[in-house]
Amino acid sequence: MLLDYLKSWPLYVLPHHAVSRMVFRLTRVQCPRVVPAAIRLFAKIFKVNLAEAEYTNPEDYQTFNQFFTRSLKAGVRTIQGGEKHLVSPVDGRISQVGKIENGRIFQAKGHEYSALELLGGDAERAKPFMNGQFMTIYLSPRDYHRIHMPVSGQLIEQVYIPGRLFSVAGHTVRTVPRLFARNERVVALFETNHGLMAMVLVGAINVAAIETVWAGLITPPTKPSVQTQTFDAVHLEQGAEMGRFNMGSTVILLFANPNLTWTKISQADQALQLGQLLAQFN
Known part of the structure; x- marks a missing residue:
């Protein structure tokens, strides 16, 4: 330590x-x-x-x-999900997974942060997730760095949140308090058939360049304050590309729906591939 x-x-x-x-x-x-x-x-x-x-x-x-930000050959990843299933949005490794308890999200032993601060400080935006579920996935430098939809959804809001750019490697996750709520990030809020889902794309040192398929390059440049955009015509199917990191970082998934049954592989330190089955909505 x-x-x-x-x-x-x-x-x-x-x-x-x-x-x-x-x-x-x-x-x-x-x-x-x-x-x-x-x-x-x-x-x-x-x-x-x-x-x-x-x-x-x-x-x-x-x-x-x-x-x-290379693309993959057709067929090297299989989307294992369906209407009631949640699949991995990336190649990476699970950092943490579990319940959001009274708005608190587990980061590492001795560290947690709030859904409220992660989502930009808006109480109405955070309210649906106060007792939902979450998964944090770390993308290492070796991984495929495009991000895909873990479940089909209708984009309703994009939020850019300025911040620091601490590394998101294991040693910083274990030692830097509220790391993911301090770093620059982009939140994409989706309405799905199973309730609200937030995909939080967290920037990090040497990364600091985040794109989405509907808005292009969001950062850089860094903005001085929280920037919010609403949408009414962006629908993405499960497995569709939704964004990418320019260098490695972390994706945090938040679900308002607490009725999510995780598979056996959905545990801390488990390596993942895009499309791998993670959970079932009950």
């Missing part, structure tokens, strides 16, 4: 946004000599399975970010 604190402490003084903007620019540089070599090195270090990508040759990517 002491090592976790030693690794996390420098993040408090780092200029999160300045570092992340530099990474944003570097990952979009077009250089035929450097980009393929950087991709090969990254893939080797983080054990990226390029065989699953639509384009398997590093020379096929003009920028590092194109590689990082």
